[in-house]
Amino acid sequence: MEDWRHQERICVAITGASGAAYGMRLVEVLLTAGTRVYLLISDAARIVCREELDLELPSTAETVTRFLTERFGAEPDLLSVYAQDNWFSPVASGSNAAQAMVVCPCSGGTLAAIAHGLSRNLIERAADVMLKEGLKLILVPRESPISTIHLENMLTLARMGVRILPASPGFYHRPQKIEDLVDFIVARILDQLGLPNRIGRRWGDGEVVPAAD
Template sequence: MSEAKTVCVAFTGASGMPYGLRLVECLLDAGCRVWLLYSQVAQIVARQEMDWQLPARAAEVEADLSARFAAAPGQLRVFGREEWFAPPASGSNPPDAMVVCPCTMATLAAIAAGLSQNLIERAADVVIKEGRKLVLVPRETPYSAIHLENMLKLARLGVCILPPNPGF
């Protein structure tokens, strides 16, 4: 039997928190290990879209989601924005894949520019440099020429740009 995949999931401040939360649930149900990162603005979006008070402390988020999704011990790990020594920040032990869902255009632009100003950007940078799969789920439309250029730059690096398009 193969070892469980590790997927790093990041919530940013874009609209679409239900997509990200459902992704975490499905990954846990599939037996994956999940490393969850979230931005400060994601806390606001969670409250507005889902009436979910996303705690500021990573340990509280981990306990809440582990209980909500019946995660096995250690299956879900949550890291704070400034945890620069967390596993997602290091190329020594990168995740198998990373999904930023939902993804703001600011985060997408920072990743395209190779910035690492917070743990989400650093983790994405690590995934790209280590040749792992990165999926970005941008929610802001319409796209400007700048947005499209940033998406093209990332697509040429092998990043999957996956705008959510519900089938209704």
């Protein structure tokens, strides 16, 4: 089997927009690939995880780290979860920033905060670090319909080099279940991160390729 392990450090933030499955699946695939993941989960995202995934996350960052490491069968020390007020985490400073950050899903409020340089919590500060250091920042908004405010904030960020990747899955791969739609978006995120992946079928491929395991 092809070895596609990478040692990049990727920051993943899950906010309170609907679509927590996208963020959790992204974390799972990154950990499976041997990628170091810094995970930030907002309080609203915890509620969404419970409502959409029947996933009740433990109360502290340390226990969430252990819980998700076991849930995804990840290697020890690949995953680090940080509380929203942990200003001593690596992602809070450009001196030890991750190579890239993905906010998935990205709520309209988080989008606005990033576009206007707010740093009220660790997710917003980590995104601000990406911008000031000129590092890769990918936002996965999941709102519909999109207001003028959303569009203007997206345009502001796109002009800064931020990649806006809406959670809008395609259907040419003939999805058979919800997980196929989730994987479509996760695969596009991995493409933007420059990480090889074998999730789903690409346009022009003859057959569906199973996800990495």
